[in-house]
Amino acid sequence: MARILLVEDEGAIAQTIEFALRSEGFTTAHALGGREALRLASGDPFDLAILDVGLPDTDGFTLCRELRRRGDLPVIFLTARDAEAERVRGLELGADDYVTKPFSPRELVARVRAVLRRSGVRASDAGFELDPVGHRIHFRGKRLDLTRYEYGLLAELLRRPGAILTRAQLLDRVWGSERDSTDRTVDTHVKTLRAKLRDVDAAADPIRTQRGLGYSLQVD
CATH class of the missing domain: 1.10.10.10 (Winged helix-like DNA-binding domain superfamily/Winged helix DNA-binding domain)
Incomplete structure (x- = not known):
């Protein structure tokens, strides 16, 4: 199954997401911030990244740009903000999807599957x-x-x-x-x-x- 990089600094949210993903057979790696995420990304490749927009050492948009310099990695943004400007900015960076908190873990897993299907198309x-x-x-x-x-x-x-x-x-x-x-x-x-x-x-x-x-x- 696909390997998912989760970058989320709120422990309870991260645990819920990881449990939902692993229950569906995905492999996950969790980072609390941007520096740790980049370190993890330098190892075995991931198939998709889930990035919180608000991180302690950077923001999800900046992290997305850094990850994309290393390869064409599908990205889903998580954010507590529901402003149109934020969604547009994420899309302009090439985000594949955008999920606003609070959200259903089941919905997020469904979106992960949809993005992976699209990215697997040749x-x-x-x-x-x-x-x-x-x-x-x-x-x-x-x-x-x-x-x-x-x-x-x-x-x-x-x-x-x-x-x-x-x-x-x-x-x-x-x-x-x-x-x-x-x-x-x-x-x-x-x-x-x-x-x-x-x-x-x-x-x-x-x-x-x-x-x-x-x-x-x-x-x-």
């Missing part, structure tokens, strides 16, 4: 082959003729099939610090990508618009 299930070394992408066996930014955009979606990537995430990862880039820039490139995919398969529509959020790669 881009090849949608007919894509990604070659990051050669900066090439094949679709249905045919190499796509992509611009630099079309390649970067599609590659980001392919790395996390099924997950929603916000426009802000895509701008940051593909266009970086280019000042002229806007949400409209992302939308325009998605439009041209869709056209090139339809040139290969007229019925293909794997890039899905998530209204008010961004885009995801749909797989069968």
Whole structure:
């Protein structure tokens, strides 16, 4: 079963979560703060991290960025805050889910399973082959003729099939610090990508618009 990294400084909450996860067959490792979490993450890889936003030595958002520098680890945030700004910030960092305290341990386990299912999906299930070394992408066996930014955009979606990537995430990862880039820039490139995919398969529509959020790669 999957290995879960739990970062939570409230002992009673952590014990409840660990009990629920272990009862379902998951392996868990618990850290009270960010430094301990990074130490644990430097060992055997985890399949998912559950991060409390409020930690004694850092915050969950900063810890998420540090963990993501080491690999594409699925993340669920826990927080006592129910403000929209906090949820948006977590999503922009690439969080896969966001759970507000108090919550049901059973619900959290269900969300863990859902995130793991999405992260286990392969881009090849949608007919894509990604070659990051050669900066090439094949679709249905045919190499796509992509611009630099079309390649970067599609590659980001392919790395996390099924997950929603916000426009802000895509701008940051593909266009970086280019000042002229806007949400409209992302939308325009998605439009041209869709056209090139339809040139290969007229019925293909794997890039899905998530209204008010961004885009995801749909797989069968």
